[in-house]
Amino acid sequence: MLKTIALSSLHMEYPNAETLKMAIKHTGFDNVSIPLSVLRSLPDVIKKKAGDSEPEESIVLGFKGDGWEVISFSKGPFYGIALDLGTTNIAASISDLSTGERLEELVFDNPQIPYGEDILTRIMRADDDLKRLNSVLITGINGIIKDLCNSAGIRRDNIYAMAVSGNTAMSHFLLDLDPEGIAKYPHVPVVYRPDFLKARDIGININPEAYVYIFPNAGGYIGGDMVAGILCCEMYKDESISVFVDVGTNAEIAIGNKHWIVVGSGAAGPALEGGIVRHGKRASKGAINSVRIEDGNPVYSTIGGERPDGICGSALIDLMAELFREGIIDRKATFVSGDKNIVMTDDGPAYLIVRSEDTANRQDIFVTEKELKAILRSKGAMFTAIRILLAEMGMDFSHINKFYIAGTFGSYIKPKQAIAIGMLPDIAEEHYICLGNTSLKGAEMFLNRWETIDGINSIISKITFNDLSSDKNFMKELSGSLFLPHTDLSLFPSVC
Amino acid sequence: MLKTIALSSLHMEYPNAETLKMAIKHTGFDNVSIPLSVLRSLPDVIKKKAGDSEPEESIVLGFKGDGWEVISFSKGPFYGIALDLGTTNIAASISDLSTGERLEELVFDNPQIPYGEDILTRIMRADDDLKRLNSVLITGINGIIKDLCNSAGIRRDNIYAMAVSGNTAMSHFLLDLDPEGIAKYPHVPVVYRPDFLKARDIGININPEAYVYIFPNAGGYIGGDMVAGILCCEMYKDESISVFVDVGTNAEIAIGNKHWIVVGSGAAGPALEGGIVRHGKRASKGAINSVRIEDGNPVYSTIGGERPDGICGSALIDLMAELFREGIIDRKATFVSGDKNIVMTDDGPAYLIVRSEDTANRQDIFVTEKELKAILRSKGAMFTAIRILLAEMGMDFSHINKFYIAGTFGSYIKPKQAIAIGMLPDIAEEHYICLGNTSLKGAEMFLNRWETIDGINSIISKITFNDLSSDKNFMKELSGSLFLPHTDLSLFPSVC
Structure with missing residues (x-):
C-alpha cells in the first residue's frame, strides 16, 4: 500500500506539482494526486533538497485503489499496521514496509465485549449507542497501536499505511456506520467496499495522511476477514478444489477454486x-x-510451557477425541464410566484436567458435560456445512485437494483428532494445512504488496453466499452429525 | 459543477452505498464516490425516504474532474459562487444552479492591497507573511459571500459549488501556497492545476462539502483569469483568428484560433x-x-447617472482622444494650447473635467499630463504587443476576425476612440466585441455547465506564452507607438 521514491532520484527540472507528478510517472507510478497539504510543503522540500547536507528524504506514495497520492515527504522509516477485527479478539501486527518483516504482534479482547458478547447484541445496542461502540473500539485500537509502537520502538507518525480485515459488523463499527441493516432482512450493510480512508478521518492515531484499507465484505455474512483468509490461502488461484475453514467465533467455510467460491456458515455457537x-x-x-489421556490420566501441554490458566480449542478437540477413545463418553458425549477424573461441579458433571494446585490462577480446569455437548453441536454443524456445500456443487470429500484451517488456535489443531470426533472429513492428513490467523496475514499481504488488490477484486467477483440456515438438507443432515463421529460410520473409515 | 437527482427516482432495491452508486450510474453519472460522512448519513436518509411525508430530498453530486462525489442529500435550493480574483479588485457573483440565473454580483477591493498595491510587492512580502496574506484574503472572500447571501436571501449551506479564476499569484495566495517561484527565474508556480478542492480545506464558508474549482494557470504569466476569458469568448473553437485583450491591472493579450493560442502581456503599468x-x-x-469635449468644455456621463467621484478607463481613452482631436495635447500627450480647462496642480499641469462643486466627494476631478503620458505608454504597449504577437505568427491586423475586449470597464470602451489614440488596431468597428468581466463570466460558465471542463482542457493544450519583455522586436516597435496615434500613420488610415 506504500511506495517510496528517493527525492534526489527525480532530477526535477522545475520545482512544482506537475513536474513532480511527471517525474513520479517516469518511475512507473501513474495517476498520482497531490493534496493541498503536500502542495503547501513542496517549495520547502525542494529547497532542502537543493542544500543537500541533510539526510535524503523520500516521496511517500500512498495507494488509494484507483491511483496513488503523495502523502508526505519523509526520511522514514516506513511502517504499516495490519488489523484483524474479530468479534471476540482483535489481533494487530506492525511491519517494516521496506522489508515486509513483521516486527511485533499483539492480540487483545475486543473492547466492545462489555456491550455484548455476541455481535447481534451489539448491533441491537447500536440503535442508541453507535457513537459509544465506535469510540470504545477506536480507543482500543489506538491503545494497541501505542503498545505496538512502544515495544517496537517506533514513532506513530512513521506508520504510513494500515489494512483492516474484519467481519461486516465490526467494519461498520470501526467506521461509525449504522450496522442495523446487517441484522435485519434483507441483510444489507451500509457499504460493501469502504476501501481506502484517511487515518485522520476515522480517528486512528497513525500518520494522519496515511490511508487505511478496509477489506471488502460480500454481504452481511461474508466479512472482510473471510476475504482476507481466501486471499491468504490463495485457493482462488487453483484449478483444484480447496476448502477453507476459519474457526473463529463462527466457523465460516469457503469451498471453491479459481472459477467459483461458495461461502457458508457452520454457525452453531462459538464453543x-x-x-x-x-x-x-x-x-x-x-x-x-x-x-x-495416558494410563487413565490427562497429560497436557501449554502454549509457552507456562502453568495453565485455561484451555483452547485445539485441546477441546483432543479432549473429546480422547474421552471417546477411552470410553469415558458415549457417542452422544454423555459420561458413561465412573472415571476417577469425573467430578461434580455447580454446572453438573465435568472432566477434571488440571487440579487447582497446578494452575496459574489456582482454579480447577475442567470441561463439563454440557460443554462437551456444545462442542458436539459445533463440530456437527461444521462437518455438515462442509458436506452440504460440496454436495450442492455435485461433489463430495474426495474432491478436496487442499483443506485450509485458519483461526487463532488453528495452528495447534491435530487433524487426526478432529477427524476422530467427526469435525473434519476423513481424508488423508496431507490434505490439511494449518495457517493460523489468516485474517491478519491477508491484511499483512496487502499492506506489503499493493498488487494484491487484484486478488481481492478477483475473490469478490467469484464469491457467492449459500445461506445454510434456511437450507432443508442442512437441517436434515445436521441431526446425523450430532454423534461421535457420526451416525453414518461409513463416512469415517479411518476412525471406526 | 453540480447535479441533483431526486432520491425517489432511484427505486433502490437495497439501501446501501453500492446500490446508490449503481442507481446513480443508471441516470448517466459514472465514476461516483461516496465519502465517509455521507455513508454515515445514508441509513437515515433512506428511512426518511421510506416515510415519504417529508418534502423530497435530492442526491447532490459534486463534480471533481475525474468523476462525481455524493456531497450531500438536500432539498435544496442549490446555489453556486463564481469568483474573479484580481490583484486590485475581486468580483463575485451568486447563481441559482437549477436555472443558471445570476442573482447578485459584487465587486470589492482586494483586501491584500494594504500589503502591496502590486502583486510583486505582495509576493516578496509572502516570504515572512504568507499566512497573513492568505487569511486576509479568505476573510475578505467570506465577507463578500456573506454579503451576497444576505442580499439574495440565501443560506451559505445552500452554496454547493464555487469556481475561482484569478491570476497565478492570487490563486496561490488563496490556497496558502508559496508564490515565490512565480517571481523568480524560471518563473514556475507551485502548481499549474490545483483543480478541485473542498471548501472546508481552504476555509471558504459555503457548504463544507462543496467543491471549489480553481481555474488552471499555464505558468506564472498566464493566469486562470486568462484561461477563463478565453473560455468565455470561445475563440478556441473558431477556425478564424481572434484577439482577446483583458484590460485589467495588466493588459494580457491572447491571439489564436482552434489550433493554437499565443499569450503575451502588454504590461506597461496599470494606468x-x-x-x-x-x-x-x-x-x-x-x-x-x-x-x-463640446464647445471647448468637457461633457461627461457617469455609471448609474450619479454625481461623479472618479474616472474609469473608458473615459480616460475618450479624454485622450478628445484632447488630441481638439489640439489640446500634441502627439506626445503634452499640453500645447492655453486651454481654459488646463489647471496647475501639485503634480503639474492637468485637465480639469469636473469642478469640486459638481462631484460627489467635493474634490476636483482632473487628469494630469504625467498621467496622460502613463496612459500613452500603456496604450503603446498594448498596441505593440498585439502587433508583435501577430507578426511572429506571420500575420497582421487584417487577419483579425474577432477582437474581444474584456475587463471591468471593457463594456464602456468605444473602439473608435481607442483606435484614435492608437491603442487598438485600425480595423472596422464590427470586429470589436466588448465582453465585460470575462474572468467572472468564465467561472460562471463552468459553475453552470461541468462539460465546460473539456473547453478548459482544450485551451490548456493549445496555449503557449510569448515573453515579450525579452523580445527585441517588441522593444524596438514600442518606441514608435509612444505617439498619438503612432509614428507610422499608415497604420491608422481612418484616423489621419
Missing part, C-alpha cells in the same frame, strides 16, 4: 473459541493446547 | 484601471465612463 467454555481461553500463553 | 490615475476609479456607480 471452540475462548469465552463460552467456562475455562476456555484463546490460543495464547498459558492456554492448554493439547491433551492426551 | 487604465483605477488606482494609478489619482482620480481613477473602477467601472462602478459614480465613475465617469465617457467624456466628450
Whole structure:
C-alpha cells in the first residue's frame, strides 16, 4: 500500500506539482494526486533538497485503489499496521514496509465485549449507542497501536499505511456506520467496499495522511476477514478444489477454486473459541493446547510451557477425541464410566484436567458435560456445512485437494483428532494445512504488496453466499452429525 | 459543477452505498464516490425516504474532474459562487444552479492591497507573511459571500459549488501556497492545476462539502483569469483568428484560433484601471465612463447617472482622444494650447473635467499630463504587443476576425476612440466585441455547465506564452507607438 521514491532520484527540472507528478510517472507510478497539504510543503522540500547536507528524504506514495497520492515527504522509516477485527479478539501486527518483516504482534479482547458478547447484541445496542461502540473500539485500537509502537520502538507518525480485515459488523463499527441493516432482512450493510480512508478521518492515531484499507465484505455474512483468509490461502488461484475453514467465533467455510467460491456458515455457537467454555481461553500463553489421556490420566501441554490458566480449542478437540477413545463418553458425549477424573461441579458433571494446585490462577480446569455437548453441536454443524456445500456443487470429500484451517488456535489443531470426533472429513492428513490467523496475514499481504488488490477484486467477483440456515438438507443432515463421529460410520473409515 | 437527482427516482432495491452508486450510474453519472460522512448519513436518509411525508430530498453530486462525489442529500435550493480574483479588485457573483440565473454580483477591493498595491510587492512580502496574506484574503472572500447571501436571501449551506479564476499569484495566495517561484527565474508556480478542492480545506464558508474549482494557470504569466476569458469568448473553437485583450491591472493579450493560442502581456503599468490615475476609479456607480469635449468644455456621463467621484478607463481613452482631436495635447500627450480647462496642480499641469462643486466627494476631478503620458505608454504597449504577437505568427491586423475586449470597464470602451489614440488596431468597428468581466463570466460558465471542463482542457493544450519583455522586436516597435496615434500613420488610415 506504500511506495517510496528517493527525492534526489527525480532530477526535477522545475520545482512544482506537475513536474513532480511527471517525474513520479517516469518511475512507473501513474495517476498520482497531490493534496493541498503536500502542495503547501513542496517549495520547502525542494529547497532542502537543493542544500543537500541533510539526510535524503523520500516521496511517500500512498495507494488509494484507483491511483496513488503523495502523502508526505519523509526520511522514514516506513511502517504499516495490519488489523484483524474479530468479534471476540482483535489481533494487530506492525511491519517494516521496506522489508515486509513483521516486527511485533499483539492480540487483545475486543473492547466492545462489555456491550455484548455476541455481535447481534451489539448491533441491537447500536440503535442508541453507535457513537459509544465506535469510540470504545477506536480507543482500543489506538491503545494497541501505542503498545505496538512502544515495544517496537517506533514513532506513530512513521506508520504510513494500515489494512483492516474484519467481519461486516465490526467494519461498520470501526467506521461509525449504522450496522442495523446487517441484522435485519434483507441483510444489507451500509457499504460493501469502504476501501481506502484517511487515518485522520476515522480517528486512528497513525500518520494522519496515511490511508487505511478496509477489506471488502460480500454481504452481511461474508466479512472482510473471510476475504482476507481466501486471499491468504490463495485457493482462488487453483484449478483444484480447496476448502477453507476459519474457526473463529463462527466457523465460516469457503469451498471453491479459481472459477467459483461458495461461502457458508457452520454457525452453531462459538464453543471452540475462548469465552463460552467456562475455562476456555484463546490460543495464547498459558492456554492448554493439547491433551492426551495416558494410563487413565490427562497429560497436557501449554502454549509457552507456562502453568495453565485455561484451555483452547485445539485441546477441546483432543479432549473429546480422547474421552471417546477411552470410553469415558458415549457417542452422544454423555459420561458413561465412573472415571476417577469425573467430578461434580455447580454446572453438573465435568472432566477434571488440571487440579487447582497446578494452575496459574489456582482454579480447577475442567470441561463439563454440557460443554462437551456444545462442542458436539459445533463440530456437527461444521462437518455438515462442509458436506452440504460440496454436495450442492455435485461433489463430495474426495474432491478436496487442499483443506485450509485458519483461526487463532488453528495452528495447534491435530487433524487426526478432529477427524476422530467427526469435525473434519476423513481424508488423508496431507490434505490439511494449518495457517493460523489468516485474517491478519491477508491484511499483512496487502499492506506489503499493493498488487494484491487484484486478488481481492478477483475473490469478490467469484464469491457467492449459500445461506445454510434456511437450507432443508442442512437441517436434515445436521441431526446425523450430532454423534461421535457420526451416525453414518461409513463416512469415517479411518476412525471406526 | 453540480447535479441533483431526486432520491425517489432511484427505486433502490437495497439501501446501501453500492446500490446508490449503481442507481446513480443508471441516470448517466459514472465514476461516483461516496465519502465517509455521507455513508454515515445514508441509513437515515433512506428511512426518511421510506416515510415519504417529508418534502423530497435530492442526491447532490459534486463534480471533481475525474468523476462525481455524493456531497450531500438536500432539498435544496442549490446555489453556486463564481469568483474573479484580481490583484486590485475581486468580483463575485451568486447563481441559482437549477436555472443558471445570476442573482447578485459584487465587486470589492482586494483586501491584500494594504500589503502591496502590486502583486510583486505582495509576493516578496509572502516570504515572512504568507499566512497573513492568505487569511486576509479568505476573510475578505467570506465577507463578500456573506454579503451576497444576505442580499439574495440565501443560506451559505445552500452554496454547493464555487469556481475561482484569478491570476497565478492570487490563486496561490488563496490556497496558502508559496508564490515565490512565480517571481523568480524560471518563473514556475507551485502548481499549474490545483483543480478541485473542498471548501472546508481552504476555509471558504459555503457548504463544507462543496467543491471549489480553481481555474488552471499555464505558468506564472498566464493566469486562470486568462484561461477563463478565453473560455468565455470561445475563440478556441473558431477556425478564424481572434484577439482577446483583458484590460485589467495588466493588459494580457491572447491571439489564436482552434489550433493554437499565443499569450503575451502588454504590461506597461496599470494606468487604465483605477488606482494609478489619482482620480481613477473602477467601472462602478459614480465613475465617469465617457467624456466628450463640446464647445471647448468637457461633457461627461457617469455609471448609474450619479454625481461623479472618479474616472474609469473608458473615459480616460475618450479624454485622450478628445484632447488630441481638439489640439489640446500634441502627439506626445503634452499640453500645447492655453486651454481654459488646463489647471496647475501639485503634480503639474492637468485637465480639469469636473469642478469640486459638481462631484460627489467635493474634490476636483482632473487628469494630469504625467498621467496622460502613463496612459500613452500603456496604450503603446498594448498596441505593440498585439502587433508583435501577430507578426511572429506571420500575420497582421487584417487577419483579425474577432477582437474581444474584456475587463471591468471593457463594456464602456468605444473602439473608435481607442483606435484614435492608437491603442487598438485600425480595423472596422464590427470586429470589436466588448465582453465585460470575462474572468467572472468564465467561472460562471463552468459553475453552470461541468462539460465546460473539456473547453478548459482544450485551451490548456493549445496555449503557449510569448515573453515579450525579452523580445527585441517588441522593444524596438514600442518606441514608435509612444505617439498619438503612432509614428507610422499608415497604420491608422481612418484616423489621419
